[in-house]
Amino acid sequence: MAESGLAMWLSLLLLLLLPGPLPVAGMEDAAFPHLGESSQPPPRACPPRCSCPRVDTVDCDGLDLRVFPDNITRAAQHLSLQNNQLQELPYNELSRLSGLRTLNLHNNLISSEGLPDEAFESLTQLQHIYVAHxxxxxxxxxxxxxxxxxxxxxxxxxxxxxxxxxxxxxxxxVYLHNNQLSNAGLPPDAFRGSEAVATLSLSNNRLSYLPPSLPPSLERLHLQNNLISKVPRGALSRQTQLRELYLQHNQLTDSGLDATTFSKLHSLEYLDLSHNQLTTVPAGLPRTLAILHLGRNRIRQVEAARLHGARGLRYLLLQHNQLGSSGLPAGVLRPLRGLHTLHLYGNGLDRVPLALPRRLRALVLPHNHVATLGARDLAATPGLMELNLAYNRLTSARVHHRAFRRLRALRSLDLAGNQLTRLPMGLPTGLHTLRLQRNQLRMLEPEPLTGLDQLQELSLAHNRLRVGDIGPGTWHELQALQVRHRLVSHTIPRAPPSPCLHCHIPNILVSWS
Known part of the structure; x- marks a missing residue:
């Protein structure tokens, strides 16, 4: 007992003689707070100029680093080295960071020679890797x-x-877009054992046909801007969860697709085949399809049988094809009962397609050859809210005064770039936007504008109107008008405007040129 007591006193005496506290981990400040210089924990190590907002995060973004930092904490889980000048990744430094979950190397100069085969071997917890650019x-x-x-x-x-x-x-x-991948560089078992891949981006590469053995779990597949001329039979037979398929800007022809190409895609909602070389609408379209983009192809005629399976279609885009007077036979689109928007601009249609789906809300037909608008041409679409007939060949004599009579829901009407000499009669009273620029209008009278008390935008630029061509009271009912684009353009007034010319023009200023 005496010896143990003596040992205790010798220990206390030793403590009093030492210049500071004993280095007992975790107990220095707690046991002897009066001996330590601060009650705060020591600062964490952080590479020079980098930011370490948390113990598990190291941010060295945009520091022009040319060498991988050598003092990154082993506790790091999220490491950002993007926007630097790194050319290689040293294996020894990476192997220490076995707890990394996110590694961001975006926008550096790392080559394959600077990336050892075993570079990521020890990063067994890594979940996100970014090596783009x-x-x-x-x-x-x-x-x-x-x-x-x-x-x-x-x-x-x-x-x-x-x-x-x-x-x-x-x-x-998996994001592989903007590379130089050909089919030879993509092995058939590239995704074997990876049964959860939902997004795969292979756009802007050099693929000549759709790769086989893609993950069956895919939901979004980007293959645009390749050299694809063929989808091999069965290549998409297992992708029953695919919702979005992007194949625009390729070299697809009718012979590169068959009736089974898309038929097994029972979840497909968006299909983009624009900017290819198709002459017909593909067969076998699934019922789930909501958006079909076929613009910039060589389609001459739409066959009803090709759209039979796609009855759920809501947006059909056929702009810049070769549809002529017989390109859309009457009633060919009628089975698409839910069709909301139909884009047909840049074709050769000489009239509005007949017997369109009754629920159509937007008909976009500029840059065609439409020269006539009959009394019943638009009668089948009473719910139409947007009608664009700009840059066609319409004349006032061939626009029936009852052409718009049933379009009570119409809010936007674009007739710009035609050959109209007067305002159309019977305009829907619910219009918010009316565009008539670049016509041959010679007069404005109150009658065609009667009842348009909801009209907010009126475009009349680049016509042949002069000051005296505007009838008294023309603007009287346009109380909601907010935007009017250059009422009179490229003319010289016949006489100075009278003091009363501005009467009854709400919320606008008249401009002259």
């Missing part, structure tokens, strides 16, 4: 099994390996 010519051979998002876009990648994206059960999104 670098100099990679081949993809990393091995990426962690834990990966959820992989972004290798905007590199020079020509080859993918089986374990780059294969055997990744948690992988959801």
């Amino acid at each position: 670098n100099k990679l010519s081949v993809a990393p051979q091995f990426l962690p099994r834990s990966l959820r998002v992989a972004d290798l876009a905007a590199n020079q990648v020509m080859e993918i390996f089986p374990l780059t994206f294969g055997e990744k059960p948690a992988l959801r999104s």
Whole structure:
């Protein structure tokens, strides 16, 4: 007992003689707060000029770094090195950071030579990797099994390996757009064992046909801006969850598709086939399809049988094709009962298509050859809210005074760029926008504008109106008018405007040129 008591006193005496507290981890300040200089924890290590807002986050964004920082804390889970000048990743430094979950290397100068095959081998918890906008010519051979998002876009990648994206059960999104991938560089088992991939972007590459063996879990597939001329039979037979398919700006022809190409896509809602070389509407379209974009093809005629399966279609875009007078036979679109918007501009149609779906809300027909608008041409679409007939060949003599009689829901009417010499009669009283610029209007009278008390925008620029051509009371009922684009243009007034010319012009200023 005496010896133990003596030992205790010797320990206390030693404590009093030491210059500071003993280095007992976690107990210095708690046991002897009066001996420590501060009660705050010591500052965390952070690479020079970087920001470390949390113990698990290191942000070295945009510092012009040329060398990978060598003092990153092992506790880091989120590391950003984007917007620097890095050319290589040292394996020794990366291997220390086994807890990383996010690694952002976007916009550097990293080449495949500067990226060792085993670079990411120890990052067993990595979920998000961003290596877009670098100099990679081949993809990393091995990426962690834990990966959820992989972004290798905007590199020079020509080859993918089986374990780059294969055997990744948690992988959801892969971005490979803006590379140099051909079909030879994409192995058939590239996604084997990765059954959760929902988004795959392969746009802006050099693919000549749709890759086989794509993940069946896909929901969004981007293949635009390639060289695709063919979709092999069965290539999309397993993608029953696919909702969006982008194939625009390719070289697809009718022979590159068949009746089964899209028939198994039971969840497809958006299909973009614009900017190809199709001459007909593809067959086998699924019932779930809501948006079909076929603009900028070579379609001459729409066949009813081709649209039979797509009865849920709401938006049909057929602009800039070769549809002539017989391109849309009467009633060919009538089965599309839910059709909301029909885009037909830039074709050769000489009249408004007859027997359109009754629920149509927007008909966009500029830059065609429409020369006549009969009394019943628009009678089948009483719910129409937007009608665009700009830059056609309409004359006042061939626009029936009852052409717009049933369009009580119409809010926007565009008749710009035609050959009208007077305002059309029977305009719907609910109009908010009326565009008549670039016609041959020679007079404005009150009668055609009667009842348009909701009209907010009226465009009359580039006509042949002069000051004396505007009848008294023309503006009287246009109490809601807010925008009027250059009422009189490219003319010289016959006489100075009278003091009363501005009477009854609400909320606008008359301009002259």
